[in-house]
Amino acid sequence: MKNLFGKKIKKNYEQFSNYWVQKVVHKRKKNRFAFFEEYCRDKKVIHFGCTDWPIFDPNENLHIKLNEITNILHGFDIDKEGIENLKKYVSQDYFSDFKDVNENYDVCLIPETIEHVDNVRTFLENVSKIKSKIFLITAPNCFSKEHLRRNFYGEDYFIEVVHPDHNCWYSPYTLKNQIEKYSELKVIDVILLEDDKMICCVAEKV
Template sequence: MINKILNILKVDTRALYQKHDKFWQQEVFFKSVNNRFKYFEDLCQSKKVLHFGCTDWPIFDPSYNLHIKLSKVASKIHGFDIDKEGIDNLKKYVDQPFYSEFEQLNNQHYDICLVPETIEHVDNVRIFLQGLSTVNADVFYITAPNCFAQVHMKRNFYGKNKIIEVVHPDHNCWYSPYTLKNQIEKYSNLIVTDVILLNDDTMVCCKAIKSKMYK
């Protein structure tokens, strides 16, 4: 009966996204993982790992630093960060190689290239992803804060002539599951095979491998 009434009134009951042309509808399937640290530790167990953005500038905390945690489970872990002062500090905790330029890697092979919460900090995403394309790794995990996470949607404030956005002051952009996947595949030789939402939905993680065309 309700549907009949709505039809008579010509009320459009479709979901909001369905009211837009297919051109605007980007479908992304995802998996969910709750504990981000455990997920990365399990991935890197007994593996040779290259970790980008390892210094946690400017909020370094040795009890929370991912690179230090991964150094305890990986067979080898190399760090990559342009923050050379941060690298000098991190060397006090992890006695393994660190790099600041892609050329320094010298085509070393890695089981995993981990790029967690780094891409939103870089000043030129295209150049960064082109550099990442030169890394010799079997699999890549690239993550960024999810702009559609419930916590992000709720804690920002929109008032008259003012917005308070709760965000790291060094971030240059926000990512959604689609836009992170899209940029990776647009500007690198990587193909995204899985999209994972971490820590409920606060982080987007794209698992990627190199396209066979470019190997």
């Protein structure tokens, strides 16, 4: 068994009580979009964080790519200016308020959005009200080898390579824990995407 830095360690947690040791079984998928496609192709999907604020690029925008494979695609984002811009590329329905989302969906896709929200509990409580068969909620993995390698601290400073709008980092356990603590969803799978850079919790309503 190896730790996050690749060093061999004994599988021994005796210095901790079971209260502190959290084991999360996971699967791995190399390509993020290919994984989303497995669930979204020919389906009715609502996509959160669709505008990619503030780094919108039509050649890289996930919503535009999803529009090519889904049957019906709706977008949700609080960035109303970004939505107006995105409408030039995808002419389907958009929402900026949970109370306006009343349709049934096959997939509720929430990729790399939860780390941006101001109040995670309120956000997940509202997500619970969406009528969807399956929920895919992803976040950057704080324990990704790449993320660990590129951060650095000295005697009196810390250099962290992170989106300036992020409010927190997630681990496989804490993402799963918050989803199940603050919503009516049950996580049925945890997937590491893109060589472990992203965590995806696949969830359904209890």
